[in-house]
Amino acid sequence: MTAALTERTVRGVAALDRAAQDVRQALGSVLDPELDEPITDLGFVRSIDVAGAADGAVVAVHLRLPTSFCSPNFAYLMASDSKDVVSALPWVGKVLVELDDHHDSALINAGLAADAGYRGTFGHEAEDSLDELRLMFRRKAHTAAMERCLSEQLRADPALTEMNVGTVRLGDLPPGRTKDALVRRRTALGLPAEPAAVVLVDHDGRPYPAEQVPLALRRARSTRISIDGNAHFCRGLLRTRYAGSGADQTDRPEGAEPADHHQLLPFTVKETNP
Template identity: 75%
Template sequence: MGEEDVRRALDAVVDPELDEPITDLGFVRSVTVTADAEGAQAVIHLRLPTSFCSPNFAYLMASDAKDAVAALKGMAKVVVELDDHHDSEIINVGLAADAGYRGTFRHEAEESLDELRWTFRRKAHTAAMERCLSDLLRSDPSLAETAVGTVRLRELPPAKHTDSLLRRRAVLGLPEGPDAVVLVDHEGHPYAPEDVPMALRRARSTRVSIDGNAHFCRGLLRTRYAEAEADQAYRPEAAEHHQLLPITVKEIHP
C-alpha cells in the first residue's frame, strides 16, 4: 500500500460541478501513507481554486475522497483535510468526526448531500448526451438537428464520449441497450420531434457551462498555487475547443 494506490483511488472522486476527477484538476495537494501494526494510514490534503468555493461542493469532494481511500484493502485510517478554504475548520472537524454533511453544517445545510450529488449526476449525463449528438451532427452535415431525437445508442461510434455517456446512464439507472434512445430527459423519456431542438440547446448550454467552469477553475488554481500546473492533466480536447474561440481586440482612438 503506497501513495500511488491512494492516488488511483482518488481518480474516482469527481468534482460535482466540473465533472472531472479531482486528480486531473490538481485538487490533490499531497498524499502521505504510513503503516504500523494496525495497517496503512493515509493523510490527504486537498486544495481548491479559491477560498470561497462552494462549501457543499468542497465537503462532497472531501467526503468522497475519504470514502474512496478508506475502501482500499489494508487501509486502517484515513485523514482528509481541506486547506485554505474559509470553511476549512468546519469541514475538517466534520470529516474527522464522520458527522456527515448535515451534521457538519447543521442549519446551513439546505439539502442533503445525496440530493446535491444527484443534481450534478443529471447535469453530467445531459452534457454527455450533447457531446455525443454534436459529434454526430459534425460528422454528418446532412443530418438534421430535429432527427437526433431518434438516434439510438447503437448508432453512436465506439469512442470516449460514447463510453462516458454509457457510464452516466448506468449511474442514473437509464437503459443502456443498443435500441435505447440517446436524447432523453432525466427519467429516460424521449422528446417529441418538435421539442428536440430546444432540448438539444438546453443540453448544449449545460455542457458549455461545465466545460467553461472547468477551464476557468483550472486557471484560478494555477494562479493561486504555482505548483498546481504540474498536477493537472492536460486536456487536448478542451485546448482545441478554446482555439476555436477567436478574440478580436477593438482599439478606440480619440
C-alpha cells in the first residue's frame, strides 16, 4: 500500500467518523414523546453507520428500546423522526432507520422503508393521528415545565404559597434553563411567552381561578413526577436488557430540565395515506 493511498484512507475514515458524529447530533433533536428526553441521552441509538456513495452518503441507524412491548406509536414516532432529521442533512443521499427487538419491528421497519406514513404503516390500528399524539405529549411536557418553574419559586420565596402561585408571571421567574425550557414549550404550543404572561395556565393558555390553583399545581406536579420517574425506570430497563448500554446514556444534572439544549422538532408529520 502506498503512502498516498494510506493517507487517503485515513482521511476517508476521519470524514466518516465526523459524519457519524453529525448524525448523532441530529438524532439528539429527537425526543421520546413520553419521557421528554433525547433518544441519544436515553441510549436508544444502538448504532450509526455511514458509507460513502457517488450521489450522497448512505446512513443506517439502528434504534433499541427498553422493552419489546414499548408502545408501537411511540416507537414509530421516534423512528420516523430519526429518519426525517438524518435525511435533512445536506450530504445524505439515503437513510435506513430500523427498530431492533420490538414486537412490531417488522411492521415499523417496512413502513419506514416505504415512507408509508403512520396510518399507511398501521392501517386500521392507527386510531389517532401522530399530530394528536405529539400534541398530547407536548402538553404534558409543558405542564411539567410549569411545575418545575413554580416549585423553584416556592422554594426560593417563603412568602409565596400554593394559594397565590397562580399570580406568578413569566417576568417574575429568574433567568435560567428551567425558565428557558418553559418558554420553548409555550412557544411550541403557540401560548403567550411575554413577561406579563401568567405561568400556571391550562392547555389553551387560560389562567386558573384562584380557588383552582392549588389543585392545578398538584396535578402538574403529578405529571412531572410521572415523566421523571418513567425516564429513570426506562433507563434502568435498557441497561438490564442490553449489556453495556449504560455507557451510551447521558444523565442530566440534578434538577435539570430534560432536553435543555435540544431544539424541538417542527410540529409536522408526513402522512401519505388518509
